[in-house]
Amino acid sequence: MLAAYMHELSMASNIIDIAIHEAKKRNATSVIEVNLVVGKYSMLGLEQLCYCYDLLVKDTLLKNSKLNMEHEDGKIHCDKCKYKGPIPLKEELEYHIIFPTLVCPKCGNPAEIISGRDCYIKSLRVKK
Ligand SMILES: [Zn+2]
Numbered sequence: 001m002l003a004a005y006m007h008e009l010s011m012a013s014n015i016i017d018i019a020i021h022e023a024k025k026r027n028a029t030s031v032i033e034v035n036l037v038v039g040k041y042s043m044l045g046l047e048q049l050c051y052c053y054d055l056l057v058k059d060t061l062l063k064n065s066k067l068n069m070e071h072e073d074g075k076i077h078c079d080k081c082k083y084k085g086p087i088p089l090k091e092e093l094e095y096h097i098i099f100p101t102l103v104c105p106k107c108g109n110p111a112e113i114i115s116g117r118d119c120y121i122k123s124l125r126v127k128k
């Protein structure tokens with residue numbers, strides 16, 4: 001079952017490593033809350049991430065801590081016309097689906113995702 005969660009498992013493990021490192025730097029005895037920012041395009045399953053997190057925090061400074069997640073919208077940048085903004089969503093009427101496009105809405109050039117793909121710790125609440 002866990003094999004299907006490899007991406008979330010390694011992300012949860014990274015988050016915990018960083019949180020423990022930060023907590024030790026501040027001489028904390030435990031971590032109460034971890035505030036996480038998850039990009040909409042990070043391809044992470046939030047439920048799976050929570051599951052892996054709960055599994056991995058046992059016997060660490062993060063035991064019984066709360067994992068708060070906040071979504072971050074994606075942004076693109078166009079090299080040609082310097083447009084910077086939200087990822088345009090294109091609606092495929094025939095199939096009734098909406099999907100993000102990586103095309104600049106101003107000039108039609110292929111654009112690059114500059115945010116929304118990452119997952120990182122925004123802040124930590126620790127107990128000393
Ligand atoms: Zn452009």
